[in-house]
Amino acid sequence: MTAFTSTPPGSLDDPEVAAEYLRLVGDGDEYGAIEVVNGLLDAGVPAPRIMLDLIAPTQGRVGELWAANEWSIAREHAATAISERALAAVSARSAARPTRGRVTVACVDGEWHALPVRILGEMLRLDGWRVDFLGASVPGPHLVTHLHQTGPDAVALSCMIATRLPRAHAAITACRSAGVPVIAGGRGFGPDGRWAHRLGADAWAAGAQEAVVRLARDWPPVVGDPYGNGFLGDDEYTYVARHRGDLVHGAMARLVAEYPPVAAYDQRRLDSTLEDLGHVVDFLAAALYVGDPEVFTDFAAWTAAVLEARGVPATALVAGLRLVRDQLRDFPAATATLDAGLTRIAG
């Protein structure tokens, strides 16, 4: 890499730049990472390209490396922190005069992936919006208070994990009740943002670039009846959501009966097993809420891949799904959803 550092990077088309930047964030080298982006800016690379073609894809790669068990959780978090600083460095060097309206950018309550929305906020700022960035996991009441105080023209709401969809629905409804239209984003809203529309969002964007384009034309729309979509949860959703604890503990008790070594688990392993079962129930509830088993099957497939990378056989996940299903015999949609998940893992 000596050759590289002696000739500062000048182009994003050079794959070495991305590789070097990934190495730097992975090593927690703040100064090195900032120097790469500064070098690109010096070479005339536009700020949006650095954000969209370097920082964002690197973050995606970081997630993949964690999922593949190549990076530890600590390294993933450290890399994210470095990328946020690199982004701040790009931002500090690119001024923009506000010529459009005002946008509030926030993550749904419980959603912690803040970097993608931070990039969105910067992109919107460069496009002439006045941006209020509220950060990760913004509770609904805080969001609405902010809306009343600042009166923005849009709320850009991010949800990366589908289990937050019911809370996203509450947030979208609250924003629209306050008269502010919502543009939703993040893969939590599903392929093509299909669940964003079901939850009443006024618009959906696949990424930061799309969101900038969408907000630049005929915005804001008139906000219709905020309760137009109603409460989506049916009996089955309500049961699963209310009995989350019972279902998790029920599955745990059955697991001990079926697989005696679990009884000898220490608190830490018990906690992580309970947490995993909790995820199963949460994704099931979200699938029931939006009425689409794909929420659950995607989760099952992803989890199986993550576990496989860590040498955990799929049988553990299969057992978890079965144990939850066995407690939901009277709930056809829940049972069908869990079965679809089991089929997906097997396939």
Place this chain on the structure above:
Amino acid sequence: MTAQLPLQGDRHASGPSLAPPALLRAVLDASAEAIVVCAAADDTVVLVNAAAAELVPALAPGSRATLAPGAETFTDVVAGRQVHGRRRPLDEDHYAWYLRDCTEELLRAEQSRAERARTEFLAEAGRRLSASLHRRRCLRTTVELAVSHLADAAVVVLPADRRQSEWVRLVTGGRVEEGTLREQVLAEVPSLEDALAGFPPIPSRWLDASQVPGWLLPGDFGPVGALLVTPLPGNAEPAGALILARRGAGATFAPDDEMLARIFAARAGAAISAAALYREQVDTTAILQADLLPPQLPRPDGVELAGSYQAARDALRIGGDFFDVFETAPAGGFGGPTTTAGQAGGFGGPTTTAGQAGGPEAGPGGETVIALGDVCGKGPEAAVLTGKIRQTLRALSLVERDPAVMVRVLNRALLSAGRQHRFVTLVVGTITRAEHGRVRIDLATGGHPVPLVLRADGTVEAAPIRGTLVGVVPEISVHPGTVELAPGELCLLYSDGLTEARGGPSGQEQYGEARLHDALASCRGMPVDAAVERIRQLVSDWVHGGVRDDIAMLAVRAPARTKLSLMDTGPAGSPFAIDARRGERRNRAR
């Protein structure tokens, strides 16, 4: 011709049961439905019953029926009435028009439609106006609604403030515009000053639309046909005035329109003045909050700091937990704390503040004092006491560097303040930079959860300090201690909201110290802000939504040496490798 009419035909031809023509004629004349019988060959009218003669006097036997030739039905204005007709063949040579006067019916339907439109408009107005507490949004919504239902152009003018009046305007098909006007020109709009003074609106027909000044509407609006100026009722004085204009010479505002505009203006005025009240309250609160919210953290040399404050579900975000950082000038220079407290960035969500690059830095030899505590109780009273404690500590940090002394003095100060039943637990620490990138923290606690230390090997230990809570008894026991952090090691100060957060699968289990130890251990190798963010995230996942108590965290970390073996940037064995490389790289970049 007439001989062919069935009514006037051979009375004997059809037998004795046939009613006499005079009787049939009487029957037809008694019908409320108008009937006109015509010859099919040339549309000549051959019979008109009494109702038809009254409805359409022009139709007399022998005249030509010019009603909708060829059509089966029609609805048209005939002789000044709305008439609905349907045509029925009678025999091969004749057909009849059955006519109905539907003038009243249509009028009623029209009135009902208008009434429904008004109701829908007011319902929509109520919903959209009540949605926001933001004044500018309310103003925009007002002109949008007005243009959608009431007029071709709508302008809201606000009462003058310092001789300037704000206005918001929308013309059909255009975009909302905003601006300000000098107070003197307001008089140029007929009746605007009266409306802004709160007088009832003057009927539109009394206003001379031609007197509208050119600046009120865009140049391409064209001549104003009708003008309506309505006050927007407010709390004590009007919230503003709504000016409506319709285009074209013949335009008017009917009495119904004026009434609708008044009802609408009442709702808009209420929304705008509620938003104004809310804004006053927010402004006041913001001033109070400025000193109570967690500070923007400084970025002292050789130390990483990160704090996080998460208020319980409270829109004002001030509670009993607090943390603060004071930087003192080097001994001898009695310049006061070089800085710190300021307003935390943004409102809304929970805040994580981290040392900002370019922030104030303590000079060599300067010390950094950190404090994190929890005042008994919640809400504004707790917040006010929090503010006092932070101020006391700030002053103390100027004259005293021993945290144990600071805790004792604070105890005496609180007791002498005479407030009963108010106590506080807190940890105070003084940070000094030691050799080889190490960081030393002298710590003292007043009954607060003991800080945790994350070692380089991933073990987590409690700081060796204890003490009793502050503000209850005159003499407290304080056993201070010192923690030394090697590069990459971290010390976490936290409030009990963290370990007592209830959640887990049952929703009732406390997060607990064991889990916090594990969580902290998992942060090994992370920069300080990433570590604090991760713990916040783990606890948030644990409680599964809504945190019910305040949670404050403040973490101090000795910056890690860069993993040089991974970096592959050549030999640099010094613990100050980062700074050395920083300068080198900067030079190269120029």
